Amino acid sequence: MRLSVKAPAKINLALDVLYKREDNYHEVKMVMTTIDLADRIEIMELSEDVIEIDSSDGFIPVDKRNLAYKAAELLKSRFGIRKGCKIEITKIIPVAAGLAGGSSDCAAVLKGLNQMWKLGLTTQELAELGAEIGSDVSFCVYGGTALATGRGEIIEKIASPLPVWVVLAKPPISVSTSDIYQKLDVNTCRHPDVEQMVKALEQKNYALMCEQLGNSLEDVTMKYYPKVAKIKQQMEKLGADGVLMSGSGPTVFGLTRFENKKHRLVNGLRGFCNQVYAVRLIG
Numbered sequence: 001m002r003l004s005v006k007a008p009a010k011i012n013l014a015l016d017v018l019y020k021r022e023d024n025y026h027e028v029k030m031v032m033t034t035i036d037l038a039d040r041i042e043i044m045e046l047s048e049d050v051i052e053i054d055s056s057d058g059f060i061p062v063d064k065r066n067l068a069y070k071a072a073e074l075l076k077s078r079f080g081i082r083k084g085c086k087i088e089i090t091k092i093i094p095v096a097a098g099l100a101g102g103s104s105d106c107a108a109v110l111k112g113l114n115q116m117w118k119l120g121l122t123t124q125e126l127a128e129l130g131a132e133i134g135s136d137v138s139f140c141v142y143g144g145t146a147l148a149t150g151r152g153e154i155i156e157k158i159a160s161p162l163p164v165w166v167v168l169a170k171p172p173i174s175v176s177t178s179d180i181y182q183k184l185d186v187n188t189c190r191h192p193d194v195e196q197m198v199k200a201l202e203q204k205n206y207a208l209m210c211e212q213l214g215n216s217l218e219d220v221t222m223k224y225y226p227k228v229a230k231i232k233q234q235m236e237k238l239g240a241d242g243v244l245m246s247g248s249g250p251t252v253f254g255l256t257r258f259e260n261k262k263h264r265l266v267n268g269l270r271g272f273c274n275q276v277y278a279v280r281l282i283g
């Protein structure tokens with residue numbers, strides 16, 4: 001048997017970090033949405049009891065450290081599966097970008113193997129298993145648009161944004177999520193109004209949505225990586241309606257409803273930044 005699963009990236013439209021918890025994670029409240037930029041995961045059943053990872057991308061590990069491997073390993077151990085699988089990852093989502101690429105690959109493997117091995121797990125059960133691997137994995141199991149709380153693993157589906165254009169620019173910087181959270185001071189950082197973002201989405205109010213974009217982690221990443229701030233300024237100058245860094249960065253996204261503005265943004269960013277994408281919000 002052979003299965004093909006899409007693994008789409010996410011962006012955070014609003015990300016508020018509330019406080020640091022005793023388990024060293026941070027309590028967050030955020031709005032996440034799926035974008036039309038996806039890795040492709042092919043899963044093949046193997047009779048041999050092994051997990052094999054193959055990827056076109058030289059930058060990701062193809063061993064136990066790969067989040068797709070971790071997904072297969074967790075299902076095998078939890079449900080006593082004696083069969084194996086080969087997972088081929090065609091990487092499209094930039095790595096370590098704040099777009100949850102690894103988490104989405106992990107979620108896609110959980111969903112694919114649930115089907116292949118006929119485990120009969122519900123979406124909620126898959127999301128709970130995913131949370132054991134990473135905080136962003138639960139959202140990636142659900143996809144769409146959601147309010148995420150706890151350390152990011154408690155998911156409540158909410159209204160989706162309009163399918164506007166999102167232009168993404170990723171500078172050639174690798175940002176460690178753990179590092180950025182550690183450097184954050186929750187008492188002095190910005191706290192976006194996440195409820196207002198939810199309201200903007202419910203009302204399909206694009207202007208309010210652009211106004212309410214906010215990320216508690218943005219200033220920290222920008223302090224250590226000034227290039228991120230430069231990209232944000234550039235996108236604003238080029239006329240995006242709203243601009244924000246996604247997750248812990250370094251990818252910055254800009255929103256526009258118009259095709260010609262989208263071209264203007266992409267052309268204006270190329271030369272300034274080598275990885276630029278224009279896709280749709282599909283959450």
Ligand SMILES: C[C@](O)(CO)[C@H](O)COP(=O)(O)OP(=O)(O)OC[C@H]1O[C@@H](n2ccc(N)nc2=O)[C@H](O)[C@@H]1O
Nearest residue numbers: 024025026028134135136137151152177178181247248
């Ligand atoms: C920045 C976001 O991408 C926004 O969606 C997420 O909060 C991060 O999610 P993720 O990459 O799946 O994070 P995990 O793999 O669970 O954790 C990586 C590291 O980030 C820090 N971390 C993560 C999530 C959270 N709510 N608080 C944290 O402090 C912890 O130091 C943790 O060791």
Ligand SMILES: Nc1ncnc2c1ncn2[C@@H]1O[C@H](COP(=O)(O)OP(=O)(O)OP(=O)(O)O)[C@@H](O)[C@H]1O
Nearest residue numbers: 066067095096097098099100101102103105136247
């Ligand atoms: N399947 C995978 N795809 C991408 N990275 C992976 C994968 N498996 C493990 N990794 C490792 O995870 C690290 C983070 O990569 P990823 O692309 O998931 O970051 P991210 O987009 O910043 O995630 P998030 O937004 O959830 O914090 C990389 O250093 C990479 O080596």
